Amino acid sequence: MxxxxxxxxxxxxxxxxxxxxxxxxxxxxxxxxxxGAIELLETPATGISAALDDYAEALNRNAREYxxxxxxxxDDAVPPFVALPFEDRTALVQxxxxxxxxxxxxxxxxxxxxxxxxxxxxxxxxxxxxxxGHPGLAAMGFLGPGEDGLWRFPxxxxxxxxxxxxxDTTASGSxx
Amino acid sequence: MTTTxxxxxLIVGSGFGGAIAAYHLAAGGAKxxxxxxxxxxxxxxxxxxxxxxxxxxxxxxxxxxxxxxxxGGNCVGGGSVVYFAAMPRAPRFVFDRVSATxxxxxxxSISRDVLEPWYDRVAEALxxxxxDWNDVTFAGGLFAAACAHAGRTANPVPAAVDRTKCTNxxxxxxxxxFDAKRSLLLxxxxxxxxHGAEIRPLHEVQKLTRTEGGYRVHYKVVxxxxxxxxxxxxxxxxxxxxxxxxxxxxxxxxxxxxxxxxPMPRAVGRYxxxxxxxxxxxxxxxxxxxELLGLKRGxxxxxxxxxxGKGPVVxxxxxxxxxxxxxxRYSLEQLYFPPGFGTILAQVPDATGPSWFGKEKKxxxxxxxxxxxxxxxxxxxxxxxxxxxxxxxxxxxxxQQMLGRGPIRYEPSANTLRGWAESxxxxxxxxxxxxxxxxxxxxxxxxxxxxxxxxxxxxIGDDPQTSALDDGQELRGHPGIFVTDGxxxxxxxxxxxxLTISALAERAVPGIVKAARDRGVNVSYGAPAPGGETAGRRxxxxxxxxxxxx
Ligand SMILES: Cc1cc2nc3c(=O)[nH]c(=O)nc-3n(C[C@H](O)[C@H](O)[C@H](O)COP(=O)(O)OP(=O)(O)OC[C@H]3O[C@@H](n4cnc5c(N)ncnc54)[C@H](O)[C@@H]3O)c2cc1C
Numbered sequence: 001m002x003x004x005x006x007x008x009x010x011x012x013x014x015x016x017x018x019x020x021x022x023x024x025x026x027x028x029x030x031x032x033x034x035x036g037a038i039e040l041l042e043t044p045a046t047g048i049s050a051a052l053d054d055y056a057e058a059l060n061r062n063a064r065e066y067x068x069x070x071x072x073x074x075d076d077a078v079p080p081f082v083a084l085p086f087e088d089r090t091a092l093v094q095x096x097x098x099x100x101x102x103x104x105x106x107x108x109x110x111x112x113x114x115x116x117x118x119x120x121x122x123x124x125x126x127x128x129x130x131x132x133g134h135p136g137l138a139a140m141g142f143l144g145p146g147e148d149g150l151w152r153f154p155x156x157x158x159x160x161x162x163x164x165x166x167x168d169t170t171a172s173g174s175x176x
Numbered sequence: 177m178t179t180t181x182x183x184x185x186l187i188v189g190s191g192f193g194g195a196i197a198a199y200h201l202a203a204g205g206a207k208x209x210x211x212x213x214x215x216x217x218x219x220x221x222x223x224x225x226x227x228x229x230x231x232x233x234x235x236x237x238x239x240x241x242x243x244x245x246x247x248g249g250n251c252v253g254g255g256s257v258v259y260f261a262a263m264p265r266a267p268r269f270v271f272d273r274v275s276a277t278x279x280x281x282x283x284x285s286i287s288r289d290v291l292e293p294w295y296d297r298v299a300e301a302l303x304x305x306x307x308d309w310n311d312v313t314f315a316g317g318l319f320a321a322a323c324a325h326a327g328r329t330a331n332p333v334p335a336a337v338d339r340t341k342c343t344n345x346x347x348x349x350x351x352x353x354f355d356a357k358r359s360l361l362l363x364x365x366x367x368x369x370x371h372g373a374e375i376r377p378l379h380e381v382q383k384l385t386r387t388e389g390g391y392r393v394h395y396k397v398v399x400x401x402x403x404x405x406x407x408x409x410x411x412x413x414x415x416x417x418x419x420x421x422x423x424x425x426x427x428x429x430x431x432x433x434x435x436x437x438x439p440m441p442r443a444v445g446r447y448x449x450x451x452x453x454x455x456x457x458x459x460x461x462x463x464x465x466x467e468l469l470g471l472k473r474g475x476x477x478x479x480x481x482x483x484x485g486k487g488p489v490v491x492x493x494x495x496x497x498x499x500x501x502x503x504x505r506y507s508l509e510q511l512y513f514p515p516g517f518g519t520i521l522a523q524v525p526d527a528t529g530p531s532w533f534g535k536e537k538k539x540x541x542x543x544x545x546x547x548x549x550x551x552x553x554x555x556x557x558x559x560x561x562x563x564x565x566x567x568x569x570x571x572x573x574x575x576q577q578m579l580g581r582g583p584i585r586y587e588p589s590a591n592t593l594r595g596w597a598e599s600x601x602x603x604x605x606x607x608x609x610x611x612x613x614x615x616x617x618x619x620x621x622x623x624x625x626x627x628x629x630x631x632x633x634x635x636i637g638d639d640p641q642t643s644a645l646d647d648g649q650e651l652r653g654h655p656g657i658f659v660t661d662g663x664x665x666x667x668x669x670x671x672x673x674x675l676t677i678s679a680l681a682e683r684a685v686p687g688i689v690k691a692a693r694d695r696g697v698n699v700s701y702g703a704p705a706p707g708g709e710t711a712g713r714r715x716x717x718x719x720x721x722x723x724x725x726x
Contacts, residue, residue: 010533011541027535045228047575049403050279067389094530099621105240105581108622109574110522117539119515120226127225140515140544143483150224150353152343153484161309162469163320163330166493172264172299173334175307175493175507175671 002056002079003110009089010114013135021078022087030135036124037117042058055110059074066092072113178288179410183374184697185688186414188381188429190676191254193347193420193661194416195364196298196681197688202371203703206692209374209412211395213237213421214251216377222351226516227610229401232350234412238561239424239571240579242448242584243624244560246424247517249624250379254422255295257351258357259287259485259628259674261336262509265295266669268386269498273555273667274466275642280299281667283638283647285722286680293490293719294679297712298530300337301705302358304675311339313485314473315548318460319510319606320468320490321536322613326606333509344485346512355541365489380569381421383433389695390415390656396568402576406568415695416656416688420681423630423663424582425570428643428653430634441646444634448484448560452506454552454596456524456603458613459543468610480545487512488551488672495602496670503595507561508603509667509673519709522547522617532619544550548613550603554595555668558584558632560571564674586625629673636680648687648723651682656695657689675724686723 004022011175013031015023023033028173042049051151056079063080067073074083081089096107118136121129131142145151168176184206186193194210201209215234223230224343235251235258249255268288273281273663298304312320312332323330341356348357355362370374378398386390395413399405419426427445437697454598465471466478473481491509512518523531524540540551563583566572571580598618607613618626637643640652649664651657662673669676688703701724704710 001700009539013533027538032540040228045230045576047231047579060464071190085196090529090534093447093533097533097622111622113521115533116516117518118538119544122228122516125225125227125230136541137515139538141543142515142544145224151345153345153348155342156313156344156484157310158312158314158317158321158471158473159310161322162312162317163328163490165331165494166329167263169331169493170265172295172304173331175267175496 002059002081003041003052004033004038005089006059006083006093007032007114009086009119010111011035011118012086021082025087026091030117032114032146035118035134035136036121037114040117040123041113048109048113063092063098078094105133145149180392180413181410182413183207184414184420185692186211186412187415187418187420188220188251188393189254189425189623189661190360190365190375191249191262191359191407191419191420191422192256192678195360195368195683196611196678197418197685198373199364199368200366200685200701200703201688201699201704202373204689204696204699204701206229206699206711207372208368210376210380210512211379211381211393211486212252212375212377213380213398214249214377215400216252216375217351219353219355222353224225224345224347224353226348229577230350235351235597237579237580238578239582240623241582241584241586243585245623245626246582246584246630247628248424248630249421253360253365254377255674257361258349260348260511261357262333262488262672263336264491264669266672270669273502275536280392281637285647290719291676292681293552293715294673294682296715297682298675298678300709300712301363301397304334304336306334307332307339307489313344313487313510314479315485316490316510318465318548318646319469319550322606323418323492325469326435326609327560328492328494328569328606330490333488333491335489340606342486346483346485346514346573348487349514349517363706381429382428382568383436384417384657385436391417391418404573404576408555412655415697416658416692417574419657419659419690420661421657422661423633424584425558426659426663427562427633428565428570428583431562432578437654439645441640441651445562447558447632447635447642448562448586449556449628449632449668450560450586450625451629451631452552452554452556452592453597453598453627454549454554456615456620457550457618458550458601458607458615459540460546460548460613461611462546464610464612468612482512482545482547490620494725503555503591505670506552506595508599509551511549515544516551517542521622523616523619525614525616531616532622545662548607550594550607552599552603553668553670554592554599554678555670556592556595557589558667559589559592560584560633562633573660588625629683631662631665631673632667634659635666636664649684650691656691658684660684683723686720699705
């Protein structure tokens with residue numbers, strides 16, 4: 001739940017149900033969570049799948065400190081990071097990933113994979129992801145492959161000169 | 177017990193520098209062994225797939241350093257398998273560049289004129305052809321039209337792409353499925369194999385030590401799927417060693433070898449350049465593209481074609497003007513990065529919250545098909561320095577593939593920052609003019625600056641204080657070790673570097689052949705291009721006596 005809330009801070013989406021606490025619901029359409037962020041994080045290939053419990057614990061520790069520092073009350077029914085309003089989740093993630101933060105590398109890594117779940121569906125074959133209507137690839141308008149699962153774009157060029165080449169271009173087509 | 181094998185010439189890495197040396201030495205009759213850290217994939221293995229573990233991650237190395245991240249190839253063929261195949265020659269002024277203290281950076285013996293026949297050799301081998309407007313993709317076309325609208329010029333870029341085979345799928349970074357991209361897998365490497373060279377994939381060289389007549393190369397065998405795991409190790413003795421592991425790895429191997437080989441030249445692992453790279457993402461306004469530039473695709477939209485095409489096809493060279501001050505000379509090139517690599521660091525124009533993640537970023541990503549990426553290559557100040565080497569390889573691997581943490585430190589100088597700011601302003605001038613697009617540079621806050629063109633970490637030059645290699649690319653103080661990859665290029669090139677790396681490697685070969693002969697290897701120089709063409713060979717004839725000291 002904590003990591004879902006983190007992924008939702010990176011690429012926010014709409015709530016899966018009215019009582020969804022992890023997904024803040026600040027953006028229409030599926031976000032990182034619906035795109036499969038947790039499935040991706042749990043994939044051993046990422047190299048961080050074994051550390052996810054530690055990640056959640058550390059994030060909640062940071063969230064508790066953040067809340068205490070600002071006198072924000074936290075709802076005990078959910079983990080501290082989930083209890084934070086979206087704006088505060090965002091502010092905390094901004095802090096954790098900022099250039100001088102000592103834990104920056106850890107959080108950047110988690111953010112990168114959360115992003116990748118949305119914009120590449122890196123835990124799925126791309127053709128399968130598209131066929132299943134993956135929310136990230138769909139939001140980007142990522143065009144699908146041909147019947148053999150490969151991409152080709154026979155129509156790719158305006159097919160006419162659109163600028164004057166540099167006057168000093170050499171015979172090889174290079175700068176002088 | 178480890179058995180020690182032996183060979184005449186041991187080559188580390190199979191990218192441009194490694195493949196070129198391997199071909200010529202094998203063709204000349206030497207016993208050549210190439211050790212390559214990555215796997216050996218062929219056309220059918222190059223997936224159109226973003227799944228972790230497909231070729232999109234198998235053949236890459238992404239190393240995050242302190243202030244700089246490096247992206248390179250990790251496979252037989254090296255960067256040529258993942259590159260975009262834009263192959264311009266470097267402008268003349270690059271070779272005349274002087275350092276802050278007024279010293280020439282390039283060796284006195286090398287100029288554009290000197291390199292020209294070597295460039296020709298490579299152009300014949302790959303081959304490289306000049307693209308025309310019919311090869312220019314929608315993205316390149318839009319960039320060209322925007323340049324023209326802003327009163328600037330723009331050129332179709334020479335490329336190593338067989339236009340008859342290219343399907344404009346835009347999966348170039350996963351390796352070319354259609355063998356349209358002229359990677360080294362199609363020319364130098366098969367020709368080297370035909371002459372008996374041996375290429376061993378998944379062999380990562382760790383260090384060199386000295387033997388009676390040469391060097392001992394120590395390697396570890398890498399697991400095929402999880403590159404963090406080693407499956408064995410070994411050593412090979414060679415009379416000549418050619419290091420071509422790329423500018424992010426070659427200096428690390430030498431640093432790790434220093435305790436046993438003896439002191440390295442001071443410049444090993446210093447003066448690293450990221451080729452002054454910088455990226456800007458523009459979000460094109462479809463209506464303005466139609467109204468201002470008169471663009472329209474067959475099926476209706478004016479642009480919305482970010483996904484369609486191939487790598488950089490159009491560049492603007494107006495600021496490659498010798499009379500401009502250093503750091504104000506740069507080229508701008510239209511480019512495509514696939515999602516993942518190309519989406520994460522893009523920033524939201526006028527963001528009120530965070531600019532690279534969050535709510536507004538998601539809205540930006542929704543417009544992805546209307547994105548246009550512009551790549552800047554400016555002259556930086558060779559600010560990069562390598563810290564102590566990691567235990568193995570050139571990085572501590574984090575993920576099974578691709579991602580690692582490396583020892584490089586890079587803090588851009590005021591000059592470099594000014595160059596980036598000037599080029600950012602130029603990109604804005606071209607693309608925001610009359611409301612055509614909104615533009616933002618990629619953030620450097622997340623993984624530092626980034627480069628796909630690492631250079632100069634072990635560079636050539638005339639001054640032993642500031643160059644690790646002499647102008648024949650032999651390591652100072654360690655005869656018989658040569659470096660032929662991007663680490664030898666002494667400074668930023670203001671254009672894509674692979675052709676210049678290759679031309680220099682071609683030029684270094686006669687000297688390597690001579691060094692091998694001096695050590696009793698029965699090898700000659702003079703092979704034609706890998707396909708049998710001989711024009712390039714004739715072109716370089718006049719320079720041979722100087723290079724071999726004959
Ligand atoms: C996405 C992308 C696009 C690019 N597009 C272009 C372009 O359009 N035009 C252009 O000019 N350039 C382009 N480049 C850059 C170009 O690929 C490099 O400049 C070029 O490949 C460098 O050649 P090299 O010989 O120095 O090293 P590389 O080609 O990087 O080869 C080094 C090889 O050594 C191997 N290696 C590393 N360490 C070890 C070790 N310890 N033991 C054994 N092997 C090792 C690596 O796996 C690699 O295969 C691009 C690069 C990338 C990443």
